[in-house]
Amino acid sequence: MLLTQNQLDAFHRDGFIMVEDLFEPEEMAVALNDMEKIFYGKSYAGYLMELDKTGKVDSVEPTVTNAVAHYGDTEHGRAQFPTGFDSLDRLIENEAYLDVFAQCLGTDDVSYCNAHLFMRSGPTDQRHSEHPWQGYHADHGTNTFLPTSHAIGSFDYVNSGVYLHDVDDDCAPMHVIPGSHRQAADVLLRLGGGIGDIREVPEFAEPVPTSAKVGSALFYSSYLVHAAIPFENKRKQRAFWTLSMARGDTSRWTKLANPWSGPEQQFFQPFWEKTTPRVRSLFGWPELGHAYYTETTLKGIAMRFPNMDLAPYQV
Numbered sequence: 664m665l666l667t668q669n670q671l672d673a674f675h676r677d678g679f680i681m682v683e684d685l686f687e688p689e690e691m692a693v694a695l696n697d698m699e700k701i702f703y704g705k706s707y708a709g710y711l712m713e714l715d716k717t718g719k720v721d722s723v724e725p726t727v728t729n730a731v732a733h734y735g736d737t738e739h740g741r742a743q744f745p746t747g748f749d750s751l752d753r754l755i756e757n758e759a760y761l762d763v764f765a766q767c768l769g770t771d772d773v774s775y776c777n778a779h780l781f782m783r784s785g786p787t788d789q790r791h792s793e794h795p796w797q798g799y800h801a802d803h804g805t806n807t808f809l810p811t812s813h814a815i816g817s818f819d820y821v822n823s824g825v826y827l828h829d830v831d832d833d834c835a836p837m838h839v840i841p842g843s844h845r846q847a848a849d850v851l852l853r854l855g856g857g858i859g860d861i862r863e864v865p866e867f868a869e870p871v872p873t874s875a876k877v878g879s880a881l882f883y884s885s886y887l888v889h890a891a892i893p894f895e896n897k898r899k900q901r902a903f904w905t906l907s908m909a910r911g912d913t914s915r916w917t918k919l920a921n922p923w924s925g926p927e928q929q930f931f932q933p934f935w936e937k938t939t940p941r942v943r944s945l946f947g948w949p950e951l952g953h954a955y956y957t958e959t960t961l962k963g964i965a966m967r968f969p970n971m972d973l974a975p976y977q978v
């Protein structure tokens with residue numbers, strides 16, 4: 664199943680596309696069952712029953728204990744890909760799903776960044792901000808040390824969430840700002856890297872919820888601005904299998920578990936700031952003269968690496 668030209672145009676225009684029926688409801692049910700085991704050590708129904716009986720509400724969020732950052736483990740299992748459960752790990756083998764990724768990335772040269780189980784559990788969820796205008800961000804930094812550019816379709820990558828169950832409006836659907844992937848580079852530079860309050864960004868469109876039925880997958884640009892919202896129904900959970908992938912020609916600087924995220928960053932940042940462009944390229948930085956370097960991206964790099972001499976990269 665390929666995206667139609669209209670769907671692909673919508674992805675480029677809006678920065679996201681929801682694709683229904685990519686996965687079978689039956690395979691989602693099996694995957695969800697195993698995901699619940701990893702997060703709760705039992706079924707979610709069993710967890711709720713115990714919660715009602717004991718009133719005990721320990722967070723089920725995974726904790727990161729490893730030196731090279733990945734999503735981390737829960738008390739009961741591993742939330743980072745591969746989890747060891749075929750029902751979850753083999754979702755990556757879905758041909759139609761991979762075809763849509765290739766279409767969104769505009770190439771068959773597709774490179775894995777990161778996949779993990781993303782659970783938000785209504786009874787303990789704290790992932791959202793206090794006010795509806797807060798918490799907006801792009802996920803781009805999760806898989807790269809380089810800032811956003813204007814070049815949509817070249818240096819961004821694609822995130823996706825597979826819906827293991829129906830996500831209705833009361834189930835904390837992620838809110839996304841259509842078209843914000845095209846605005847992110849300028850907005851982030853103007854605001855100094857973080858978007859505290861979307862009311863200060865008049866050019867942003869109204870956020871929209873990404874509610875969808877079981878078996879759907881959301882694909883979105885790593886530049887797309889979005890936020891978590893609270894559960895209206897705190898008895899619900901929201902279970903996604905997530906995958907991020909990049910174009911092969913950016914894969915040297917776009918992937919998880921590299922020295923730019925997690926505890927290694929405090930050593931690599933000052934090292935990269937002081938070393939030469941040639942040595943930076945050994946670690947995946949685009950070489951001097953690469954099309955990635957523009958006035959906009961160099962300003963972003965200066966924000967991220969304030970002690971770096973960027974003169975050699977000037978265009």
Ligand SMILES: O=C(O)CCC(=O)C(=O)O
Binds near residue numbers: 790836837889891
């Ligand atoms: O859970 C959501 O709806 C969004 C969460 C999010 O944006 C994130 O964790 O980066």
Ligand SMILES: [Fe+2]
Binds near residue numbers: 800801802889
């Ligand atoms: Fe996010």
